Amino acid sequence: MFSKIRKFLFLLIILALTAATVSACSTSSSDEVHLAMSPLDQMPMDVQSAPVTVQTAYQFNTANPDIMKDIPCYCGCGDIGHTSNYDCYVSNVDADGAITFDNHALGCSICVDITQDVMRMLNDGKSPQDARAYIDATYSKYGPSNIP
Numbered sequence: 001m002f003s004k005i006r007k008f009l010f011l012l013i014i015l016a017l018t019a020a021t022v023s024a025c026s027t028s029s030s031d032e033v034h035l036a037m038s039p040l041d042q043m044p045m046d047v048q049s050a051p052v053t054v055q056t057a058y059q060f061n062t063a064n065p066d067i068m069k070d071i072p073c074y075c076g077c078g079d080i081g082h083t084s085n086y087d088c089y090v091s092n093v094d095a096d097g098a099i100t101f102d103n104h105a106l107g108c109s110i111c112v113d114i115t116q117d118v119m120r121m122l123n124d125g126k127s128p129q130d131a132r133a134y135i136d137a138t139y140s141k142y143g144p145s146n147i148p
Contacts (some may be wrong), residue, residue: 035119036063041060044101054106057115061089062099067128070147071118074139075110078146085135087146110142 037059038050041090046124047058061068075088082088082104088111092100105111121131136145 012131015091035060035122038062046103046106050106052111053116057105057112058089060119061086061115071114071132071135072145072147073111073114074142074145075108076143078144084147085111114139
């Protein structure tokens with residue numbers, strides 16, 4: 001009888017250690033934020049050959065229009081009809097979802113910096129509204145917002 005109790009206690013200890021290990025492993029992955037990104041191979045060749053920060057800005061912007069259409073740009077592109085940071089990357093999306101890319105952000109570090117800041121903040125657990133407030137506070141010194 002004593003050996004059955006020892007075996008039972010041994011199994012309980014093993015189960016408790018296993019549960020603790022599995023729990024510790026799963027919490028680290030659930031805390032990670034995975035930002036939506038469009039595949040690089042679906043980008044124009046100019047984007048594919050651009051610096052990595054520009055590539056990731058295009059990938060993020062095209063995959064997150066609902067966020068990026070509410071993020072302003074402060075580079076002066078409102079003068080060319082852009083109404084958000086999203087417009088610096090995308091000029092049109094047709095009814096089938098095919099994207100016509102805008103090449104403006106290929107040569108504009110302010111556009112890319114704004115997108116990179118939004119990506120960083122979202123990855124750090126901030127809300128899109130927090131990111132918008134940060135962008136307004138940080139970039140408004142460069143000019144007016146392009147969001148009407």
